[in-house]
Amino acid sequence: MQTPVNYLARKHWKQTGAIVLIGGIYLLSSWILKFDGLSGIIAIPKAFSWLGVNFKPTANSVHFLPSIWQKLIGTVMLAIASTVVASLIAILVAIMGSKVTGGSSLVQTIVRGIASFFRNIPLVAWAMILLFSFKQSDFTGFLALLLMSVGYLIRAFMEIIEDEASETMLALKATGASYFQVIFQAVLPQIMPSLISWILYMIENNVRDATLVGILTGTGIGFVFDIYYKSFRFDAAGMTVLSIILVVIALEVLSNQIRKVIL
Amino acid sequence: MLEVKHLEKSYQKDKPALTDITFSVDPGTFVAIIGPSGAGKTTILRSLNQLIKDDGGQILLDGGDLRTANKTQLRGYRRQIGMVFQNYNLVERLTVIENVLHGRLGYKSTLAGMFGRYTEEEKQEAMTLLEKVGLEEFALRRCSELSGGQKQRVGIARSLIQHPKVILCDEPIASLDPASSRTVMQLLKDLTTEFNIICIANLHQIGLAKDYADKIIGIRQGKMVFNEDADALSEEILKTLYDQNVTEELD
Numbered sequence: 001m002q003t004p005v006n007y008l009a010r011k012h013w014k015q016t017g018a019i020v021l022i023g024g025i026y027l028l029s030s031w032i033l034k035f036d037g038l039s040g041i042i043a044i045p046k047a048f049s050w051l052g053v054n055f056k057p058t059a060n061s062v063h064f065l066p067s068i069w070q071k072l073i074g075t076v077m078l079a080i081a082s083t084v085v086a087s088l089i090a091i092l093v094a095i096m097g098s099k100v101t102g103g104s105s106l107v108q109t110i111v112r113g114i115a116s117f118f119r120n121i122p123l124v125a126w127a128m129i130l131l132f133s134f135k136q137s138d139f140t141g142f143l144a145l146l147l148m149s150v151g152y153l154i155r156a157f158m159e160i161i162e163d164e165a166s167e168t169m170l171a172l173k174a175t176g177a178s179y180f181q182v183i184f185q186a187v188l189p190q191i192m193p194s195l196i197s198w199i200l201y202m203i204e205n206n207v208r209d210a211t212l213v214g215i216l217t218g219t220g221i222g223f224v225f226d227i228y229y230k231s232f233r234f235d236a237a238g239m240t241v242l243s244i245i246l247v248v249i250a251l252e253v254l255s256n257q258i259r260k261v262i263l
Numbered sequence: 264m265l266e267v268k269h270l271e272k273s274y275q276k277d278k279p280a281l282t283d284i285t286f287s288v289d290p291g292t293f294v295a296i297i298g299p300s301g302a303g304k305t306t307i308l309r310s311l312n313q314l315i316k317d318d319g320g321q322i323l324l325d326g327g328d329l330r331t332a333n334k335t336q337l338r339g340y341r342r343q344i345g346m347v348f349q350n351y352n353l354v355e356r357l358t359v360i361e362n363v364l365h366g367r368l369g370y371k372s373t374l375a376g377m378f379g380r381y382t383e384e385e386k387q388e389a390m391t392l393l394e395k396v397g398l399e400e401f402a403l404r405r406c407s408e409l410s411g412g413q414k415q416r417v418g419i420a421r422s423l424i425q426h427p428k429v430i431l432c433d434e435p436i437a438s439l440d441p442a443s444s445r446t447v448m449q450l451l452k453d454l455t456t457e458f459n460i461i462c463i464a465n466l467h468q469i470g471l472a473k474d475y476a477d478k479i480i481g482i483r484q485g486k487m488v489f490n491e492d493a494d495a496l497s498e499e500i501l502k503t504l505y506d507q508n509v510t511e512e513l514d
């Protein structure tokens with residue numbers, strides 16, 4: 001017989017067991033990797049003070065600002081462009097693939113497969129693969145960001161359509177409206193706020209990622225950082241990082257404002 | 264006139280959701296469909312405009328069979344059948360008048376409908392209908408700002424602008440407070456008479472069904488157990504319908 005008391009006792013034991021298990025996995029893996037958690041943690045303050053001393057921008061690093069900001073703006077533009085194009089592709093594909101607006105279940109499965117394929121290849125891998133065909137150029141970075149964003153956005157947009165648009169869709173279908181009328185008059189207006197919210201999030205994310213991709217593709221702010229870093233001009237590298245942080249925070253504040261207005 | 268003959272539907276094999284549903288309704292009649300949850304009321308209503316594909320029978324609107332209609336013909340039938348939902352199913356982001364005008368989409372060319380190009384007469388009529396449901400002041404408000412009762416009246420205006428022969432209402436008042444419920448029921452009853460249309464509403468409130476409907480259809484486990492004038496609904500029948508004493512609810 002399951003009484004409340006022994007149900008609760010069992011639950012208690014399960015929780016304890018789970019904690020022990022997680023602890024065990026941690027110990028085992030740090031033993032296998034010869035990773036010493038404690039000395040790692042102790043080293044963190046030292047690492048930060050090293051960073052603070054070496055990466056601190058000086059009066060001298062101000063010289064670098066114009067070229068840093070020029071590249072930074074370029075990188076932000078790249079991120080925005082790739083996200084916007086990705087969003088347009090993703091919304092079309094998501095409409096074709098969602099359970100409520102989509103085609104046959106075969107089409108839905110294919111769309112899901114494609115989305116998951118693009119999403120699950122890491123960005124860095126995309127960049128490396130594309131480097132073969134497109135060499136070190138802005139376009140390589142653009143395409144790498146685009147492909148990964150498409151994967152994420154298709155999945156997100158399909159879920160939004162299924163969650164938010166199915167009821168209004170039904171209502172318009174019942175009036176005798178045709179498929180494209182339903183999409184334009186019900187589905188798109190209904191999901192627009194969530195859509196924009198996701199696009200903004202993706203832009204923020206892609207600005208950060210574009211930096212990383214730039215190191216590989218030799219373009220944009222990532223490239224600038226890489227050069228300063230490798231030529232030991234740490235103060236300029238620090239200035240670059242600071243600029244990136246500022247832009248990312250500014251973008252986040254801006255997109256939160258936009259969200260407040262549209263939601 | 265709407266005639267439903269031997270309508271059948273099962274979602275799973277050997278588990279019929281509807282068996283041999285047969286009834287007919289004349290214009291100007293308000294019909295309430297009552298019955299326990301899961302009895303098949305929604306299935307009946309959605310079969311009537313073929314949002315659900317049933318398995319057999321006939322659905323005749325002024326003699327024409329909806330069930331055998333092709334895509335274009337079905338669109339033609341659907342625009343003559345308005346539908347009102349429990350959750351209103353409006354595009355909340357759009358204004359009241361835009362939602363009302365959605366009822367015209369079935370009459371428009373694909374392009375004009377996609378981009379919401381409505382004629383002056385259509386806009387004028389939308390305003391007249393909003394007046395009729397008491398929302399003319401709200402025409403340019405977003406639907407998300409309205410109360411439940413107001414949203415439902417927008418839904419009703421949206422179905423009226425279709426110039427419907429039939430309005431189907433699936434639990435139109437299940438999300439409303441008692442006062443708004445009565446407003447909406449009275450509105451549906453008045454419109455039924457004024458426009459000489461057929462109004463079919465799934466209802467949970469037997470009391471309201473008796474007060475407002477002309478005819479009542481009782482459904483239990485997918486079968487019709489009652490189809491009479493509202494006055495003829497007795498305690499006896501309600502007992503068999505709900506398998507328990509529901510008379511308290513009538514008071």
Ligand SMILES: Nc1ncnc2c1ncn2[C@@H]1O[C@H](COP(=O)(O)OP(=O)(O)O)[C@@H](O)[C@H]1O
Binds near residue numbers: 274280304
């Ligand atoms: N999409 C569906 N798939 C499978 N079974 C369904 C589906 N919709 C309804 N049913 C079943 O059909 C029966 C009738 O449902 P419904 O018409 O929604 O009843 P009501 O509206 O009277 O509550 C129920 O037993 C329900 O579980």
Ligand SMILES: [Mg+2]
Binds near residue numbers: 304305306
């Ligand atoms: Mg129902």
